[in-house]
Amino acid sequence: MNIGGAIKYLNRGLTHSGATYADRVAPSSPRARAATHADVDSTVAVTPTGETRTALVRRARRIQRELAVVYPDAHCELDFANPLQLVIATILSAQCTDVRVNQVTPILFARYPDAPSLAAADRAELEAIISSTGFFRMKANSLLGMANMVCDRFHGEVPHRMKDLVQLPGVGRKTANVVLGNAFDVPGITVDTHFGRLSRRFGWTDETDPEKVEVEVGSLFPRKVWTPLSHQMIFHGRRCCFSQRPACGACPVARWCPSFGEGITDPVLAAKKIKTGSA
Ligand code: SF4
Secondary structure, rough: OHHHHHHHHHHHHHHHHHHHHHHHOOOOOHHHHHHHHHHHHOOOOOOOOOOOOHHHHHHHHHHHHHHHHHHHOOOOOOOOOOHHHHHHHHHHHOOOOOOHHHHHHHHHHHHHHOHHHHHHHHHHHHHHHHHHHHHHHHHHHHHHHHHHHHHHOOOOOOOOOHHHOOOOOOHHHHHHHHHHHHHHHHOOOOOOOOHHHHHHOOOOOOOOOOHHHHHHHOOOOOHHHHHHHHHHHHHHHHHOOOOOOOOHHOOOOOHHOOOOOOOOHHHHHHHOOOOOOOO
16 A cells, blocks of 8 residues: 555544544543543543543444454464464464464474374474574473373363463463464454553553453453454554554544554654554
8 A cells, every 4th residue: 555545544533533532532621521520430430541431432442443444354363274273373473473483384284283293293303493483492392281281181182261271381361362262263352462552552451461451451342352353453553553653643543542642643654654464
């Protein structure tokens, strides 16, 4: 997409409304006065932004609907064909890009097509295959431990319950939610670095603990959108709402974001920062 197109498409929130969320809740606005009132009124839920709980839910769902329009193909960017492959790829993705993991996994999956073959893998050979993903000794430990437990306790099949998945070496709630949502169609919120950062920028939570973020953000949405929301947030974090200098001026959800202005607000400069394709 050229810059002009990117501005026109991604910045439509700003151009349509002429005002950002921050403008609309400026201290002199009725909403801000209501928010201030909410702070001292114990009958009104206190939210990170001072909105009423109802307003927060509405705004959060509005953002999600827009992200769904902007990123209609948001999906898990790790390549996999079955639950075991997704567990393996997700373990390898720690501190590594999905693109790099996808370069390694075809060889890995061909060499170890199931849990028993991975459990019996030669450690040196396994480490050599995955070395380019970084932290390869620790990841080899996780892969061997995970495969052995899958064989010993789950008859060679990756379990499909959270309480079982998190028992596997190298698998925490984040990985478990990726596997549940994408391999078993069980709704789950994946709180990675992008999801956590965007949730706080959106004012959906002020928690930094991933499990608390998962619970608080999950409570704003129906379960059926948890998995697609996870992908949409990660897509937006990789392509627009960067950790450093987010592209606010070309952001499609700027009008509902209380953090507008944390990054580049000039539409032309911001559009140049937008990433497309695999990020
Ligand atoms: S890019 Fe800026 S306006 Fe958009 S979500 Fe991130 S902080 Fe908010």
